[in-house]
Amino acid sequence: MPESKEVPNACSPCSARKRRCDRVMPICGWCARRNDPCYYVDHNNKQDLPGFPEKGFRLLFQQGRAAGPDSGCSKDLDSSLTAHLLDTLHQLTLDLGDMTECFLLFVQPWMPIIHPATLRQKVLTLRGAPSAELACFLLHILLVNPPSSLPSLRAFLPVLYEDCKSLFYLLQARRRDRLLTIQSGLLLAVYEQGHCSSSDAYISLASCASLAHVMRLGQPFDGTASANDESREDRRRVWWALYFLDRLNYYSDKKTARIPLLRNAQMGDCLPGNDELWGYSDGWTRSAPSTVPSIPGKGLMAIISAFGELIQAINTMECVLQLTRELSIRPETLVDQKSWKLDLLIQQKIHNSLTYSKPLHHQYMVVALDLMALIELHEKRLVCFSRQSDPSSIRESSAAALEMALNIFGELMKVDDNSKILEIDRMPVTAAVLFEKMASVVILLESQHSRNIEDAVQALTRAMERASKRWGVIGETASHIRAARVSL
Structure with missing residues (x-):
């Protein structure tokens, strides 16, 4: 040894x-x-750090923060950040076009924040027209989607993360009116949610929310733009991606004092438009845009785009969080007629999602969000009705609902063991939050309700081992569940 x-x-x-x-x-x-x-990582050995900022780049970073947007340093910033990106990719022997296509293939389906044709065109002209915000966005793409063909790059992700975080702060000062600045911040938050902590992701999302307010994202359009205007749809999708990540982060935080960054989903005008018109041609794509329903269940099965369907699923989750995260929650509100209707709606949505004819990786993402909403509701019921004097029927029904959620997840993972539908590179950051929630269900059912769920636990363990290769926090969750089960 x-x-x-x-x-x-x-x-x-x-x-x-x-x-x-x-x-x-x-x-x-x-x-x-x-x-x-x-x-x-040997930080003193520059040969081990592929293309990360040297002293001259750090000096430019400091000058860039101090200089005004109209100064000559602005062009220097464009040239230097673009050169920094290209030098990094050269030392990693990565092709810029290949990296872009991998992002569009693996991340864009669950976080569609930039029009594919627009991104491709910008990348093609980057060398001739340097852009600091585009170079920063592409470095963030490398951060959240490191190519599986280069496993050694994962050792440098913490260094690249610090680099990207510094660049995002720089662009907040110098390019705060650019949509690409917010798009970089969203990818930074995705990395932090999957590899660092929900608190880190919250800080980045808060910066994105401030920039979105400055750019008036989420405000109704004045009607002068065309319905197919790419810029208009990009702005809408960036706002909805911010809403999606904010609610996902809020769900994972578990702090009742945490206030959502975006207060009202209705501010987002209508849901993301037609995926096919926006840049996809999959046969399963739906057509007409829809609005987020203000009442749970109303319009939830409307014909919407794939991303819009994810937004509606996160909106259903928000309806649950409004019940469970209330500071002065009253137990009776968790078992009133509105609560039971919401419970039945979620279970119906899970059933519908599992029977729809569409790609299974999209099914999994929608089902994951609905399962998380179901778990949140029934975990809270068990907490609020834990006394022996409380009706045992409520405890039994909630324990059964949690076991059902775990079994559904286990069956999905068994299918995935054979078909590998959830490719590692394609796995959304939602998985990091879902696995943590499933781990808490396992501990709760085994420790307090003596449920025999060994088969589902084994499926969960295998899935977590595989998923931890994509999102680091899942490895920590797996360690936590192993330690908790040993102590039972």
Whole structure:
């Protein structure tokens, strides 16, 4: 066994998650206890850091923050950030076009924030027309979608993350009126939700929300633009992506004092428009845009785009959160007629999603959000009706609903074991939140309700092991559930 020794810097996994690392080589104590991969980056060896900012770039960063938007430094910023991106890709032997297409293939389906044709055109002209905000956005693409063909890049993701975070802050000061600045911030929040913490993601989303307010995103259009205007649809989709990530982050935070960054979903005008007109030609795509229903159940089965369907699922989840995250919640509101109707609606939506004819990876994303809403509602019921004097029928029905959710998830994972529908590169960040919620269900059912759920737990464990290769926080969740089950 190699001799252990201490090194000056924390390992990359601990650094990314801001954990206290004992800095022991070849594997730190934290990673050893969780059986996680452990690796160190030598920050003094520039050959090991592919193309990350040197002293001159840092100096430009400082000058860029101090200079005004009309100064000569603005063009220098465009040229330098573009050169920085191209140099990074050259040292990684990555092709800019290939990286763009991988993003459109694996991330765009669940986070469609830029028109594919627009992105391709901008990338083609980048060398001749340098753009700081586009270069920053492409670096964020590399951060959230590192190519599986280059596994060694994952060791440098914490360094790239710090780089991207600094660049996003720079563009907030220098290019706050550009949509690409918000789009970069959204991808930064996606990375933080999947690899760091919900608090880190919340900070980035708060910055995006401020920029969106400055740019008047989410406000009704004046009607002068064409219905097929790409810029108009891009702005709408960026606003809805911000709403989606904000509510997903709010769901994962569990703090009742946390206030949603975007107060009202109705401010977003109508849902994202036709996917096919916007740049996709899949046969399963639907047609007419729709609005988010103000009453649970009203219009939820309207004909909408694929992204719009995800928005409606997150809106249903928000209806549940309005019940469960209330500071002065009254238990009777969780079992009144409105609550039971919402419960039945969610279960009906899960059934409908599983029987619709559409790509299974999209089915999984919609079902995941509905399962999370169902779990949130019934976990809260169990907490509020935990006393022996409370009606046992409520506890039994909620425990049964949680077991049903776990079994549905387990069956989906068994199907995926054979067909690999949820490719690692395609897996949305929603999975990071879903697996954490499923882990809490397992612990609750086994510790307090003595349910025999071994088959579902095994399916969950296998799925988490595979999914942790995409989102680091899932590995931490897997370690937590192993430790909790051992102590039972």
